Amino acid sequence: MAWQAVDRIHPVIDKDAPQILSDAVREKIRSFFPRYETKRAALLPALHVVQDALGHVNHQAMKEIAEVLEIPPSDVLDTMSFYTHFWDHAKGEKVVVVCRSLSCQLMGSDAVLQAAREELKIEEHGTTPDGKYSLVTEECLAACDHAPCVLVNEKMHKRVKPDQISKLLKDAKNDEITFPRSSLFDKPAKKATADPADLPRTSDVREMKES
């Protein structure tokens, strides 16, 4: 729910931590500046660029984006927390999105979601232990003529039947789109540059406090 506050017991930023946005990423963000009157308007493209490069946008990354855009870090968090597309914690290499709106539901998306849950052995919003897949549901993906539909990263799978899920998720190329890409936005990175496993999570913070 877009209006609900995010969990703020998240890790404190380490001031001395090395930068996690590479120069190339910063340059790419800057390349959006000429398009808009304000630098802040480049925030959504910046978040896309960072999420594509790092897999997710954690607090450190938000702080660095704020530096590049010359806006307060709180503004970055404010904007980012509104949009369901951005992850502030590690997600899987591929995100499986099952559409749950009316057309898809009438055509059997509940069964598709159930099959995906069983196949990946995770619940909604969960990530498999090997970090390969995350599973989420979303509202209408504007492909209702192909209901029920499933999005794997960038690739739309159409008229998915529950018994096809297993094969679909085993296919290594299930996220490849056929149309030639524009270079403006990159394919989501296979391996996150900042290893998600190393990032402090909510529970780590608690442990740190307790010890």
Add this chain to the structure above:
Amino acid sequence: MAKYEPVLLKNVGVEGVRNLKVYRERGGYAAAEKALKNHTPAQIVEIVKESGLRGRGGAGFPAGVKWSFLPEKRQVTYLCVNADESEPGTFCNRVLMEEDPHQLLEGIIISAYATQTTTAYIYMRVEFHEQFHILQTALDEAYAAGLFGKNLFGTGYNLECFIHRGAGAYVCGEETGLIESLEGKRGWPRIKPPFPAIEGLFRRPTVVNNVETLCCVPHIIERGAAWFKSIGTEGSSGPKLYTISGPVKRPGCYEAPLGITCRDLIFGDDYGQGMIDGRKVKGCIPGGLSVGVLTESELDCKLDFDEVRKYGLLGLGTAGAIVIPQDADIREVLANVARFYSHESCGQCTQCREGTNWMYKIAMRIALGAGRIADLDLICEVTRKMGMMPGLSICGLPDGAAYPIRTIVEKFRDEFEQHIRRQEPGRVEQVLKRLNPAIYELPIIGQRGSHTYHRAG
């Protein structure tokens, strides 16, 4: 009736039409050239006004009139193309962008010229991945050919165009939500007035138009306003893309003159071709989720901007029909619809944030087999106490929530009542306790709650 010749979809299926060369060979960009060379901006606004083109994004506001609201003296004007299509059941913009990207770009050039726009932004939802790359490639090609940038067609008119990708929020399709989102903020719709035409993106005069609206513009310039007016019905002129989904034989996007009936759309040979497996129709949501539902007996409703209102619907919406089959559980349908709005409310206005959530909770309770007859009245009451129409909210989302929910409950009330009567006794208490234990720990149950509870119990 003579076979209808598609206008907006005329290039669909043509080999390689995504390439500029093929598009141009088929007469593409001639209208843009004609508009820029032979007409003044004011003339184009007049032609579009004359044609009666109404916005295809949902509200149905005449496009030419909207353009004429821009202040006389202005330095910078923005055009935002609304490609955030997220209304459930709607996908005609997607088809337009992936099948014929240059048609949209041509529409942008002409509309931008008419409004003297300096920069156009295409706000595209992020889930359109393939469509983004298709449109961006087309845009790059058009830039390279000098169709965007400086000195278009040698007329000295300059225009920049960029695609801005959204990040998954329905409310960013609302025009001021879209503007806020473009500025890098939360997609919170703004209080109007000032309307975007006066103060929009970066506080400059801004026009927001839907993809399909802009795609109509080149054809109006090419063939004239009178031709456009001759298609469709009185007050709803022009071709329209209808989309149909659900258990029909041929779900998809079809072009027709405005004013075909819902029954045609479902059963017509040129359109849906009837239901799969001989299933029956229970109802149909004819124009994107937000407009409300038609029952099987109301299917002869003409789908144009005005006629639908006679059936208690909000409007034509986006003409994206969702067919509900006879065997679907109406309680599930209601819960799904209610969930969508409670999830997508941006949370600025109390009535919308709380109202959509309460409706979802009530709908969920009914779906779980713990409904009460009084709930049906309650949910209808909530729908009347929210939205722009009673003047309680900033944007139209709660109106869009109220119509489908109220019409589903009212038009299928018998069915709901049957379900509720068949519920096992004691179920209400059981589920309610599980859903909201807090109520049972309070010393006093709120008057209304206790009253309705005892009536059902």
